[in-house]
Amino acid sequence: MKFVQKIKRILGISGAKIFETNIEYWEERSKKYGAKAVLNLGLLDKENEIFEIQKQAIIPHLKAALDGTEQTLLDFGCGPGRFSSYLAKVTNCKVIAVDPIQSLLDAAPNQDNISYRLIKDGAIPVANASIDVLWVCLVLGGIKDKEIPSVVKEFKRVLRPGSLVCFVEKTAPVQYAEYWRSRSEEDYIEMFPFLEVEKKGEYMELDSTISIFIGREYFSDFSKTLKISHRV
């Protein structure tokens, strides 16, 4: 399947528009679908239902891992802030919600304890070691393997020692999609050498398994070799 699609793309007969970067893809997708661009396109009319499923599957694990000292939560790849306000409520944190797509940030509702900020050139607009909780929901799957090392570096920079992390990403089935990749559970567990995360649960989104990983920063040696293979 992947091979056939690749050949079609090379021959220019796939019919799909090819974007130079993921950012161009998200800009175009947000122009087309507005705030709903962040949803699985097969679930555009089920926004509330999927949000409920996600909350029930993920939030108990996040709450159980909080130790009560957390003050600042980073919602990385927040889109139009679908989770930002709820996260502020359940963690009692000030939320910094960041995304590279300005139109998605513009669609987010204003709230006193949430600061929406634009990611430019991959830089997360927060100070070093300032984040107590990192929340990443369905974002890493949209980032190419070759771009992951700069995300790793930025997470390393912004996380405070011992901070809590929560990743929610598609882990199966592994199938080819131009702008979205399913990685294995091991890929996510090993992606960040300075984090110790474990899978806490999963839920289904149409036919895909979405896995929930929770863990903590443990200040390991960043010079450790990245274990993920860098497929193009």
Ligand SMILES: C[S@@+](CC[C@H](N)C(=O)[O-])C[C@H]1O[C@@H](n2cnc3c(N)ncnc32)[C@H](O)[C@@H]1O
């Ligand atoms: C599937 S949406 C998920 C949005 C939000 N986390 C949610 O659950 O509603 C993926 C988001 O990742 C953002 N994104 C794409 N590339 C990114 C990058 N390199 N760094 C951070 N966010 C990125 C997109 O703009 C989009 O808002």
